[in-house]
Amino acid sequence: MPGIPDFVMDGPWWWLFLALVLIVFVRTQATYWLARWARAGADAVADRAEKQDSKRARIARRFSGPGMTKAQAFTERWGWIAIPLSFLTIGIQSLVNGGAGYARMHWGRYTLAMIPGCLLWAGAYELVGFSAWRAFTTSPWVLAGSVVLVGAVVAVLVVRRRRRQAADEAQPATASAPVVEA
Structure with missing residues (x-):
């Protein structure tokens, strides 16, 4: 597989599993923190934009009002279910993890919800993806x-x-x- 060292591919199955868990863990944490950083920037713009009426200020206000407070409360309450399940989808995972960061879900709760999702993702990728890769390259x-x-x-x-x-x-x-x- 491109991008995965040979010692992982030629080793026991759990080496690949651990490598995949590590890869998805780092990627997902990066998505969370990038979205959280974007939220901090939007809040800073909204604070300065109270007197302004620029497009950037309107967007910042839209993402920092009562709707965002509701989203944050929803994420804190239901994120522990949505986050692990998002790892079984295609295209939704980054949105959910970024949304948790943007809504400022507590990092400890987020990480605890994310770990089962990382294990699910690595297991599914190894069973389906790696099996298909082996089948395509050997036959x-x-x-x-x-x-x-x-x-x-x-x-x-x-x-x-x-x-x-x-x-x-x-x-x-x-x-x-x-x-x-x-």
Whole structure:
């Protein structure tokens, strides 16, 4: 796998698991702290912008009002459920972790909620991702079958889209011309 040292790949399975846990832990903590830093900057801008009416000041005020206070309370109460579950999604994980930082979720609670998520992510990545990587790199038949499968899915989607476009064009217009009585 690109980016993972050979001694990890050739070692026992738990080396890769620990490496993946460490990678996701560092990345997620960085997301949390970056969002928390952005919140501190937004608050500083909002404090200075009380007298200003710039676009930056309006955005800062929007992210520092009662709505953000509610978001912070929600995150403190329900973040311990949302954070670990976000690790099982694609595209939501960074939003949830960044949102926890931006809403200033207590760091200790955040980290305790994040650790099970890191373990879930590393386990899923190792079981699915590493197994697929090994299958693709050791068997040309698996790679060829995957290419054929992806090609078939793309072909089906293209045919469906063209049929839908043809049906839309063949359908008569629903707007009728006004009737003129003589």
